[in-house]
Amino acid sequence: MSGMVDFKINGRDIQAQRGETILQAARREGIYIPTMCYISKTTPCASCRMCVVEVKGVDGFVLSCNTPAANGIEVSTDSHDLHVERTNIMRLYDVNHPLECGVCDKSGECDLQNKTLEFNVGTQDFSARDERRTIEHWGLINYDPALCILCEKCTHVCNEVIGDDAITIQFGGYSSKVIPKNSDTLDCTFCGECIAVCPVGALVSSDFQYKSNAWELNKIPATCAHCSAGCPLEYEVKHTSIDLADDTIYRVTNNFEFTSLCGAGRFGFDFDIKAEKDISAFSKATEALKNASAIRFTSMITNEEAWLLNRLKDKLGIKLFNEDARLFAEFMSAYSSVSGKKHYSADLSQLKRADGIIMIGSMIASDNPGVRYAMTTAAKHNGAKIIYAHPVEDALMQNVVTQFLKYEVATEEGVIVLLAKYILSRCEVDSKTNEYLENLDVGYLSAESNIGEDELELMMKSLSRTRNNILVVGIDVISHKRATNIAKLVALIEKYSNFSVLIVPKDVNTLGVSLICDLDKDKAVKNTVGYNADGDFIISSLPGHDLTIPALNQQEGTFTSIDKRVLATNPALSFGGYELNDIASVFGLGYRHTIDITKELPLDCGFKRVEFDELNNFLSELGEDVRGYKLTEIEINNPSDLQEIDDLPEFNGTIVYHVNPVLQFNSYTNLTKLLEKDTSLRGSAQFAIAARIKDGDNIEITLPNQVVLMRKFKEDASLKGMIALNPIFDMGHEIIKYRFQKSQIKRVNNE
Amino acid sequence: MSIEQFKNRNISDDYYLVDIDDYPTTNLGKFTRVIKRTFKAELLVGLWVVMREMLKFNIHTVQYPKEKLPIGPRYRAVHEMKRLWESGTERCIGCGLCEKICISDCIRIDTRIDEESRKEVSEYSINLGRCIFCGYCAEVCPELAITHGGRYENASEQRAHFIMYDDMLTPMDMLKAGAQKEFEGFGAITPHEDESVKKTPLSY
Known part of the structure; x- marks a missing residue:
């Protein structure tokens, strides 16, 4: 095939992809070339010149890190001259390098130390x-x-x-x-x-x-x-x-x-909690569960805990509340009804390789940095075109994003259907869909969502040559009132175009919980037991609880990640108290170890019969993700029709967007010592004028559900428009579905 | 003591001022000095002293590392772990004070309860790469178990050599031979130090 290159390294025949560098091919074949500045996930820095090799017929040395392999070349990676060259480089690196290895943090895992010893540089x-x-x-x-x-x-x-x-x-x-x-x-x-x-x-x-x-x-x-x-x-x-x-x-x-x-x-690693076996609290907890009408919990739990909670639900005949996972599950089931598949199609490694990305409904840098980094990688390495649709322009994404689509708050349904119309205009769709898209009132949608047709055409132009397209769907879409219809539209895009879809689950195990648990709509009922959440009796690893359970860095178990991968986690710290498995044992549902559940996870959701101990927790030498296992794809045959697009709502006045600052996610990150805990409301100068407040004011925010928040206002020059950002990591278990809210803002007297 | 006596720095009658000429300033003066130094054969004077002492076998050079000078008990070099004289058991009771006081976090101690329900040190290491030899550990030790020894050479091929408890512990044969050196306490002076005490030129 023309995509392959044949050449020789040290006399060995090597086949490489066209464009693959000599170093990459050598590493893949297990041939050692020393490097100091090379790092696989970026373009070559080419600053150390340690990776020099000789190519037959070429004068001087060749940098193997940024030279693509060519047909028929004969490379040698080791010769006297090369050794002298590399030794000289190491000598130069060692000039005046402070001899503080005894206390240096890097000592013992230091590249300079290793290579200095390797090249035997003993003197300066x-x-x-x-x-x-x-x-x-x-x-x-x-x-x-x-x-x-x-x-x-x-x-x-x-x-x-x-x-x-x-x-x-x-x-x-x-x-x-x-x-x-x-x-x-x-x-x-x-x-x-x-x-x-x-x-x-x-x-x-x-x-x-x-x-x-x-x-x-x-x-x-x-x-x-x-x-x-x-x-x-x-x-x-x-x-x-x-x-x-x-x-x-x-x-x-x-x-x-x-x-x-x-x-x-x-x-943010110190969110663990200490406990001893408190028998009286434990018996109160079991008593509370016997009398409970519902368990409310968050998605910051392992798959195994989720499974136990679901068993408890069946056994005790109670309800399970977890709004975040329930919304996700609803979104996914609507999605499946059109796409015919249980899971969304893309993952982060695909996102890294993509060259066309549309991101909608998330302030991704704070919601999911992993997705952000994958998008940055795609933009910088594949020149990916990134369309970022959100009511708030995120200054952090400026370096990466090709085009911002700034839509009006709460018009996600309109935006998605416009996207669908424009993307599918290039594709062949069935007559019913065609009719649906033809009958759209584009003028109305465009006017209400504030996404102009010229913007959409520009977007289509950017994406005209891209082949690996991904639509990334964020939390604001999942929590939207019209989420089910949006999900169907998203599935439609995936079904007929070359777009894959990546849906970003909110919390660490939202996806796992949504698959494992049979969730009920959260209603204010009496006698709820909170599991890491609010309730009349609280079982939690957060402060202010009735029974302590281990935090996630003290537990053995698995998470289901955005990659649809079941990943093992191990306890870093010991925990002396009770865990959910002990509580379940009282009801005859317990296992010897919590991880015995790993192989019991439901097969019809894509989980596999794999023992916990068989789950890998490392990357391969070449960086492939071989951790855990991927959920198997399940066919779903439950077709449903698209609904008419609802009237797009209007949000005027001072709008608060509940989003955490980067590095803060939830009550656990709020517990950590090192992460900054800035709880101020951040808004633009324009917002300050409209709300009649100024930088440094103490303010009172009244949310639609009559919750009152006390915040300090901080003017942020990087923000524009009438939306202020309100952190929620310190608000405990406050459930906010759709994160944009109209709010009353009032200045309170500074003490 | 009167002020005259105080100011009198001639503590011995043997003291005399060395006769040093003023530095020449003129070119001729400098030239004359070079000529003088060249032909006066001052070098031979020094060589003669060496020759004389060699013939007398009166050599003061310490043949380090074969020979080493005795080191003062105050000197804080590589730590030693002591044993009890009577039973030979380790003195360390595993209280962990040394670990706590260590300002460079280089002491690691772990204990367990042994079969006879006695507390036993199961792990003890000092990361000498981090240790700044401040001596707090020895000072805080209630059992005089950890002290600083006199082994001041800190070179080895492996860093593991620096943290081995067994290396720091007095060997049994040494203990039986009565060769375990006791810690003389802070402020102890070097043996025979009083003999080398001399009046300083500033006697007051």
Whole structure:
């Protein structure tokens, strides 16, 4: 095939994809080429020149990291000359490198240390007059220019994967260093990815710095418990002290070569809870369950807990309330009725490879950073066209987004149907659908949603050449009043066009809960038991409860991630109290271990008969996600028809959008020590004028359901328009369905 | 003591001022000094002293690392874990004070209850790469179990060598031979230190 290239490395015949670099092919074949600056998930930095190879017939050395393999070339990766070249590079790297390995955070897992030993650089033959270099303190991140080797991994990751584009290299020969871009101090989302990729100890977590050496920590492979992206991470634990024999999480690391982690995953790890077996609270809990009419719970639980809750429901004949998962399940069932499939089609790895993305109904940088990073990767690496439809223009996405479609609040139904009309105009559809789309009142929809036809045409132009298209559907769509019809329209787009669909579940296990549990509509009933949620009797791992259960970093179990993957998580910390399995045992539903349930999860939802211990929790050497297993696709034959588009609602006045600041997700992230807890209402200058408030005012927000919130107002120059952002991570279990709300805002007297 | 005595710094009659000429300032002066130094054969004076001492076998050079000077008991080098003289059991009772006081977080201690219901140290390590040899651990130890020893060479091929409890613990044969050195307490002076005490030129 023409897409393949045949060549030789060290005399071995190698086949590579066209465009694949020599280094990639060599790594795949297990041939070692040393590198210092190469990182698989970005374009080559090409700053270290360690990866040089010789190509027969070519003068000088060739950089294997950015040279594509060509037909018939003969590459050799190891020769005396190459060794001398590489050794010299290592000697240069070692010039004046501070000898603080004893206390350096990176010591033991340091690329520079490893390569220095590998090339046997024992002395410093070159010298340079050292300069005074001061350590920078950038909040959660510290930067020591003296340790920096200027590999540029951090800037590449920040720009190409995260999308913050917050750091850059200040070039200046020997005094080059990493500096914040366009700002005096680091102003970014603090994902900490630069810390992870730093091959030396130059960029470190200010919290972890000088706490421990790498080799003293035990790594616990787990899955992040904050959002549905299901990022793999490792909790690194060490015992606390002799009078506190339990472990403490010292830091969180990830396989940075292939995966990314947001700041909540990296810095928000201390949400665990301590407990002992409290027999009286336990018996009260079982008593409360016997008398309960319903259990209300959140989706921050494992699949196994969800399954037990569902068994409890059947056994006790009570109701299960979980609005977030119920809305998701309703959305999915409407979606399935048109698409004929149980699950949505795309996943994050497809999103990374996509070249056309439409994102609707989510402030994705705070809702699901995993999706954001995948979109950034797609934009920077495949030149993907990204259409971002949302009432709030997210300044964080500016570097990535091709076109903002700013629609009016609550007109998602109209926007989607317009999208469907325009996308499907290029495709062959059945007559019924055709008729439906033809009969739309485009003028009305366009006027009410504020999406002009020229904007849609521009979008179609951007997407005219793209082949891997994905429609990303966010929480605002799922929680919309007309969600079922929107779901059908989304399925329609998928059915007839080349678009795949990715639906973003809100919480870590919304998808799992929606599949496993048979949920009821939440009504204010008496005698509810709250499971990590509000109720008359609260069983929770959050403060203010009647019985303590373990938090998600203290549990063994599985999550179902946005990738439709069942991922295992392991307990980083011990827990002395009771867990749901113990409660279920009282009702005769218990298992020996909670993880015995993993293989019992319902097959008709796509789960497989796989034991917990058989679930992998790592990536392959080449970065393929081999964790857990993927849900099997289930055919659904329950067709239903599209409904007429409802009148698009109008939202005027001061609108509050309930969205968390980046890095905050829920009550658990609110418990953590390191993550910033800014609870102020952020709005534009225009909003401030309309609401008659100004920066720094204490305000009172009255929501439609008469809930009153006390906030401080903060004017945010990056925002525009009449929508202010209200954080909800500190509001506990407050259930807000559709996140845009008309609200009354009143200034209260400053004390 | 009167002020005259106080100001008198001539503590011995042997003291004399070295006769140092003023530095030459003129070119001729500088040239003369070079000529003088070249032909005066001052080098031979020094060489003669070396030769004389060599012939007398009166050599003061310490042949490090074969020879080592005794080190003061105050010196804070690599830690030692002591045993009880009578029974030979480890002195450490696993109280964990050293771990708590350690300011560079380099001590790791773990204990368990053994078969005889006694507390036993199951794990003890000091990460010498992080240790700053402040001596707090030795100072806080209620049993004089951990002390600083005199082994000041910190080079090894593996970092594991720096944290081995067994290396720090007094070997049994050494204990039986009575060679375990007791900690003399903070402020202890080097043996025979009083013999080398001299008056300083600033006697007051």
